[in-house]
Amino acid sequence: MVARIDSTSDRVPVLRRTWVQISIYGAVCLAIFLVxxxxxxxxxxxxxxxxxxxxxxxMALSLSWGYCGILNLGQALSFGLGSYCMAMALKLRxxxxxxxxxxxxxxxxxxxxxxxxxxxxPFYSMxxxxxxxxxxxxxxxxxxxxxxxxxxxxxxxxxxxxxxxLVVVNLLIIDQQRYTGGFNGITDLAQLEILGMEFxxxxxxxxxxxxxxxxxxxxxxxxxxxxxxxLIMQAIRDHEDRVRYFGYDxxxxxxxxxxxxxxxxxxxxxxxxxxxxxxxxxxxxxPLSLSVVIWCAVGGRQSLLGAMLGAILVTGMQGALSESETxxxxxxxxxxxxxxxxVLFLPKGLAGLVETIVEHLFGQGRAARAATGKPAAxxxxxxxxxxxxxxx
Amino acid sequence: xxxxxxxxxxxxxIASILLLVALGxxxxxxxxxxxxxxxxxxxxxxxxxxxxxxxFVGLNLxxxxxxxxxxxxxxxxxMERGVIRFLYERPLDTILATWGLGVIxxxxxxxxxxxxxxxxxxxxxxxxxxxxxxxxxSVYRIFIFAVxxxxxxxxxxxxxxxxxxxxxxxxxxxxxxxxxxxINADRIYGLTFAYGAGLAGLAGALVSPLKSVSPEMGTTYVxxxxxVVVLGGVESLLGTVASAVLLGELTGxxxxxxxxxxxxxxxxxxxxxxxxxxxxxxxxxxxxx
Numbered sequence: 297m298v299a300r301i302d303s304t305s306d307r308v309p310v311l312r313r314t315w316v317q318i319s320i321y322g323a324v325c326l327a328i329f330l331v332x333x334x335x336x337x338x339x340x341x342x343x344x345x346x347x348x349x350x351x352x353x354x355m356a357l358s359l360s361w362g363y364c365g366i367l368n369l370g371q372a373l374s375f376g377l378g379s380y381c382m383a384m385a386l387k388l389r390x391x392x393x394x395x396x397x398x399x400x401x402x403x404x405x406x407x408x409x410x411x412x413x414x415x416x417x418p419f420y421s422m423x424x425x426x427x428x429x430x431x432x433x434x435x436x437x438x439x440x441x442x443x444x445x446x447x448x449x450x451x452x453x454x455x456x457x458x459x460x461x462l463v464v465v466n467l468l469i470i471d472q473q474r475y476t477g478g479f480n481g482i483t484d485l486a487q488l489e490i491l492g493m494e495f496x497x498x499x500x501x502x503x504x505x506x507x508x509x510x511x512x513x514x515x516x517x518x519x520x521x522x523x524x525x526x527l528i529m530q531a532i533r534d535h536e537d538r539v540r541y542f543g544y545d546x547x548x549x550x551x552x553x554x555x556x557x558x559x560x561x562x563x564x565x566x567x568x569x570x571x572x573x574x575x576x577x578x579x580x581x582x583p584l585s586l587s588v589v590i591w592c593a594v595g596g597r598q599s600l601l602g603a604m605l606g607a608i609l610v611t612g613m614q615g616a617l618s619e620s621e622t623x624x625x626x627x628x629x630x631x632x633x634x635x636x637x638x639v640l641f642l643p644k645g646l647a648g649l650v651e652t653i654v655e656h657l658f659g660q661g662r663a664a665r666a667a668t669g670k671p672a673a674x675x676x677x678x679x680x681x682x683x684x685x686x687x688x
Numbered sequence: 689x690x691x692x693x694x695x696x697x698x699x700x701x702i703a704s705i706l707l708l709v710a711l712g713x714x715x716x717x718x719x720x721x722x723x724x725x726x727x728x729x730x731x732x733x734x735x736x737x738x739x740x741x742x743x744f745v746g747l748n749l750x751x752x753x754x755x756x757x758x759x760x761x762x763x764x765x766x767m768e769r770g771v772i773r774f775l776y777e778r779p780l781d782t783i784l785a786t787w788g789l790g791v792i793x794x795x796x797x798x799x800x801x802x803x804x805x806x807x808x809x810x811x812x813x814x815x816x817x818x819x820x821x822x823x824x825x826s827v828y829r830i831f832i833f834a835v836x837x838x839x840x841x842x843x844x845x846x847x848x849x850x851x852x853x854x855x856x857x858x859x860x861x862x863x864x865x866x867x868x869x870x871i872n873a874d875r876i877y878g879l880t881f882a883y884g885a886g887l888a889g890l891a892g893a894l895v896s897p898l899k900s901v902s903p904e905m906g907t908t909y910v911x912x913x914x915x916v917v918v919l920g921g922v923e924s925l926l927g928t929v930a931s932a933v934l935l936g937e938l939t940g941x942x943x944x945x946x947x948x949x950x951x952x953x954x955x956x957x958x959x960x961x962x963x964x965x966x967x968x969x970x971x972x973x974x975x976x977x
Contacts, residue, residue, distance in 0.1 A: 367780055443964060451780060452723055453963050456918060460960050463911065464953045471949040582907070586787060593784055625799050632791035639785040640774055 312651075314522060321518060321601055325511040329504070338498040342571060345497075345506045347611045349567045351604040352510050354591040356560035358603035359517050361592060363526065364553035365533030367455045370462030371588045374433035374558040376580025378565025380469070380482070381432060383575030384416060385425030389486035402484065407474040416475070422490070429566040430559050436461075437558035441551035448547070450536065462585055470577050481576030488570050497573050506567050510604075513560050517600050520556060529553050590631070594638050595645050602647025693823045695940060703936025704833045705895055707929060709909045710916040711836075711843060712887030714928040717917055719860055719880050722772055722782045726790035727913060728906025730885045734760050734892025735901040736797055739806045749811050749897065756893045757886040764885020768878050790906070798903045810897035832894055839887065844925055846883075856880055915959045921969020931969075 328348065332341055353375055360366045392399040399405075400412060418424045444457055469476045477483070488495040495502045520526045528549050531539045540546050569575050578584060588607070595606015610631070617623040642649055713727045734756050741752040767789060775782045814828040847853040858866040859873045867873050891909075899905065916935055920927030935955060942951035 367783070447964050447967075449964065449967055452783070453918070453967050455723075455780070455783060456914065457960050457963055459911070460915070460956045464956050467949050467953045471947075582911075589784065590788075625795055629792055629795035629799065632788045632795060635788035635791070636771060636785050639781050639788065640771065643778070643781065 317518065321514060324601060324605070325507070325514065328507050328510065332500040332503055338500070341500055341503045342498045343615060345503045345571045346568070347608045347615070348503075348506045348510055349564050349571055350588075350591070350611050351607040352513055352564040352567070353561055354588055354595065354607035355514060355517060355600050355604040356557045356564065357588050357592045358595075358597055358600050359520065359560065360553045360557035361589075362597035362599070362603065363521055363533060364529040364550060365536075366550060366554055366557075367451070367589075368458045368554070368557065369455045369589065370458035370460075370585055371557070371561055372580045372582075372585035373458075373462045373465055374437060374561035375565040375568070375584075376465075376469075376575075376577075377433045377436065378429040378562030379569045379575045379579045380476070380565075381419070381425050381429035381562075382488075382566040382569040383482040383485060384419040385422055386485035386488060386569065387482050388416070388420050389489075390484060401482075403477045403480070403482070404474065409474050413475050426566070430562045433558040433562035433565075434555045437555045438551055441554040442547075445547040445550040445554075459582070459585070462580060463582065466577055466580050466582075469580070479577060481574055481579075483574040485569070485573055495570055497571050502570060506571065509563060509567060513563060514600060514604065517556075517560065521600065525549065525552065590635050593645055594635065596647025596649075598644055599647035599651075602645055602650075605647075606645060690822050693821055695944060696937070697823060697825060699937035699940030700833065700933070701829045701936075702940055703933045704829075704836045705891075705898075706912060706916050706936055707840070707932035708832065708836050708891040708894060709888065710913040710920075710928055710932055711839060711925075712884035712891070713910075713913045714917045714920065714925065715843065715887070716881055716884035718924070719856055720772075720776070720877055721779050722775075722881075723779070723786065723914075724884070725783055725787040725910060726767070726793065727786075727884075727888050728908070728910030729790040729793040730760050730764060730888035730906070731892035731895075731909050732797065732901075732903060732906035733763065733793060734889030735808065735896040735905065736801070736806070736892075737889065738893040738896045739808050739901050740801075742808055749808065749893065753890060753893055756889050760889025760892075761882040761886030764888075765878050765882035767885070768881035772881065773874065773877065794903045794906070803903055806901040808893075808896035808901060828897065835890075835894060839890070840925070840929060843887075847925070852876070852879065915956070919959055919962060919969060924969065927969055 331344060335341065353371065356374075357368060357371045360368050387401050390401075392402055392405070400409060404412075419428070440458070440461055444454060449457070470478055472478070487497075493501065495505055521530070528539060528544055529552075532546055532549055536546055565579065568579065587610075591607035591610050592603040593606075594610060595604065596602030614624070614627060614631075617627045638645060644651070709727075709731055712730070713724060716722055716724050716727070737756045737759050738749055738752055741747040741755060742749065745752075747755075771785055771789060772782060775785055810828055814831050817824050817826045818830075819825070845853075847856065855866070855871045856876050858869070858871060859876050863873050892906075912935075916932050917928060919935065920929070920931035938958075939951045939955050942954055946954075
């Protein structure tokens with residue numbers, strides 16, 4: 297269970313112990329599920345669902361960056377591709393204004409496209425779209441990862457390559473207006489319908505959908521980090537060469553982390569289209585991609601939950617202040633300052649801070665491990681739960 | 689023939705602006721290993737200083753260049769002393785910290801003077817065009833080309849022929865050993881960063897008459913400049929020049945055949961492939977370390 301290879305201490309910190317982690321994660325997810333019970337406002341629920349989706353995105357980055365040391369500046373690429381897959385499927389379920397039932401989507405008519413392009417056709421099937429929303433980002437991530445990690449490219453170069461890949465796809469989507477809607481993206485979508493359930497963006501149904509997916513993704517990611525693969529990923533983060541000397545195929549694990557992160561980001565992208573009711577090139581823009589890195593760093597890149605809450609907290613505050621433009625500008629200024637301070641003084645983000653405090657309070661004078669673990673967990677569950685409430 | 693020349697000069701003009709922005713970045717990255725994502729904001733600040741000097745002081749662009757260099761250099765120096773020097777052990781984190789600093793600068797400018805586009809007037813002596821080998825050329829673009837050449841020569845001279853450049857090269861090779869010989873590495877780093885920032889400021893001031901000035905103008909430059917530096921190879925000034933010319937001519941040529949978007953995507957893809965096979969860059973100066 298000692299996650300860090302460099303760690304000289306044989307004690308496992310309170311918050312790193314599996315069952316404590318599971319209960320904290322469970323409590324946060326429960327708190328998220330309880331929000332619609334106390335809040336009966338569809339507009340606000342839609343807004344919160346949006347923050348939760350961005351939380352999933354940040355969590356995905358934490359998996360590759362915090363746990364495997366791959367700083368992916370192009371995380372929005374997977375997110376945007378997932379979002380476009382969902383948007384294409386939902387677009388085909390609308391009745392086109394110009395051509396009637398089964399005709400071409402409106403923007404293609406405006407661009408003089410005569411027939412539906414071949415890559416749009418399979419999106420008539422919803423299961424295919426759901427599959428593609430995950431498979432396309434994963435496939436791209438595996439290709440890029442294979443290309444990059446096989447050559448033992450590390451650090452800064454990975455960051456630059458991932459950023460360049462994002463810019464290329466973004467430029468192409470904007471350029472191919474005939475097939476992608478260009479700058480405007482894909483708008484006027486139908487509502488998602490699965491198994492007879494309808495998911496209106498402004499309803500608790502969509503909120504619950506997002507919350508459920510978030511819970512599943514969070515625990516799936518947690519399971520990955522606790523598995524042997526996850527431990528090797530963390531070892532690679534701490535000292536890549538040593539892992540290689542042990543005979544592990546480092547590239548293999550890095551590609552896995554990169555692809556797993558892309559899968560979760562793709563899922564988040566699909567949810568984002570459902571919640572926002574459109575897809576736009578800004579979903580795979582450089583600003584969003586860099587923001588994800590900020591959220592992750594502020595919340596704590598080495599904690600899945602921390603990264604997620606970081607995203608919810610930052611975007612939540614941004615949303616609250618965005619009513620006035622001056623406020624938003626000032627907020628961005630403050631945010632830049634906070635970010636610099638976090639990088640300088642809290643390399644592990646807010647999650648790291650909480651961990652240090654909990655360790656300080658409960659980690660000392662511990663004779664029997666089991667006895668001290670309980671109060672520590674109880675304390676933190678309420679603490680983190682409160683933070684989630686505030687963020688929401 | 690004229691057409692080829694025209695195309696060549698267009699590429700050269702793109703290249704000189706690329707090099708202008710990339711030169712400062714190359715020095716900071718090459719010498720200190722710091723990925724300075726705030727570099728674009730230094731460019732933006734240079735452009736805004738030019739605008740402010742023209743509007744409030746009535747200073748022409750040419751004399752204000754000196755002021756701009758020092759203003760932005762001092763800002764860079766403060767940034768290095770205040771933030772960057774704590775991060776030399778964590779190079780990946782410099783990406784994050786400098787990006788945060790960039791956001792601060794961008795927002796500060798937006799709050800101070802507003803987000804609308806600003807325009808800087810071209811010096812009237814340079815605002816006409818001339819004919820060279822049968823091709824019409826803007827004098828201002830020739831001027832930029834000349835300034836870039838001069839700045840490059842100056843930088844090379846500073847690095848290779850002055851005592852401060854020698855100290856910098858010593859610090860790059862082995863910081864601790866250099867410190868043992870009595871070189872104040874902190875001071876050298878501070879000065880290097882300030883010089884790189886000052887160059888970025890000059891770049892911003894020089895491009896300001898060609899493009900409109902806005903708080904987010906830096907972002908477009910920083911990505912391009914990065915590609916130039918990475919392609920050229922760290923620690924290699926000549927490599928930076930070669931890759932700027934290569935990229936400039938390449939984008940110019942592809943943009944003519946296809947369009948700007950395709951040109952840019954292809955250039956980016958080419959760089960990705962290049963990094964994959966030559967992470968050390970195209971041109972590497974052999975250093976005994």
